[in-house]
Amino acid sequence: MRRRRYGPALLLVLTGAAILRISLFSDLYLRYVQVGLRPYLVVSGVVLAGLGVVAAVVGRRSYDDDGADHGHEHHGHGLRIAWLLALPALALLLFPPPALGSYSAEREAAQKAAQGVGTFPALAAGDPVDLTLAQFSSRAIYDSGRSLKGRTVRLTGFVTHGDDGTWYLTRLLVSCCAADATTSKVEIRGTASDGPPPADTWMTVTGTWHPEGRLGSDAAWPPVLDAMSAKRIGQPADPYEKR
Incomplete structure (x- = not known):
């Protein structure tokens, strides 16, 4: 239940971290886009990671207030599919693709x-x-x-x-x-x-x-x-x- 509740937040944080990994903390973004787009990538990464943190905090407070994770039965299948979105972000974070050759x-x-x-x-x-x-x-x-x-x-x-x-x-x-x-x-x-x-x-x-x-x-x-x-x-x- 906790995994399902924090799943969307974790996806946002993971995607944001992957973008920041290639644009803020390295020059790997140059394999994919021009140098002038770096500020937009950095802002996008910060926003996505920030939204993930906010979603996690809101989800935790909601769970603490209700004491239960309502509605997960109806969304479990969708969440399992959504986790597939984590694979590209994880690959970009850990194994950035090389430049075209x-x-x-x-x-x-x-x-x-x-x-x-x-x-x-x-x-x-x-x-x-x-x-x-x-x-x-x-x-x-x-x-x-x-x-x-x-x-x-x-x-x-x-x-x-x-x-x-x-x-x-x-x-x-x-x-x-x-x-x-x-x-x-x-x-x-x-x-x-x-x-x-x-x-x-x-x-x-x-x-x-x-x-x-x-x-x-x-x-x-x-x-x-x-x-x-x-x-x-x-x-x-x-x-x-x-x-």
Whole structure:
């Protein structure tokens, strides 16, 4: 009877704690949403946990006043089903799912980072210049001014594999959260001959653009980078690129 009386309150507290676990006490929320949504997650977690505490206090007072737990016979089946809602919250609290990786990227249809051929602003001075994969792809595919020509760039992403032995540096782009993620990738050539790195390995690759196909055409995608160096790194706290 007590379990049924405190069940809804415990569910609220558990859900609130799970949200606070990933947003207030760590950066794990960046696996799922953009950084700007953190305050809303924190507030949501506090509200849910607070409501759970209030529900528990009210339930205890009600039980103390009545000395009985009325009506549980009619709601027992519904409460048992409601407990299933605790499983996602418990998983998020104890075992937060990883960020999207190569599986999601390979299932995503090819996405071009810009539309239409045109000129782009000049790159920052100095080599290598750090670019996101989306920035590199846009310039490689659509920049009629060839701003990448003769420049050394540095890109960061995770490894995905092609069917023909090629491998790509890949990054997922999000507008709001992981649910709207699309893929940006760059083919890497000229690395060591001992085979491509394992899928989902995070790497920073430095190299030069290798022109392929006519600007704006399907033959120009994905763009190619002739690698000069490739270094394995840990997954960034924020694994997604922003649109």
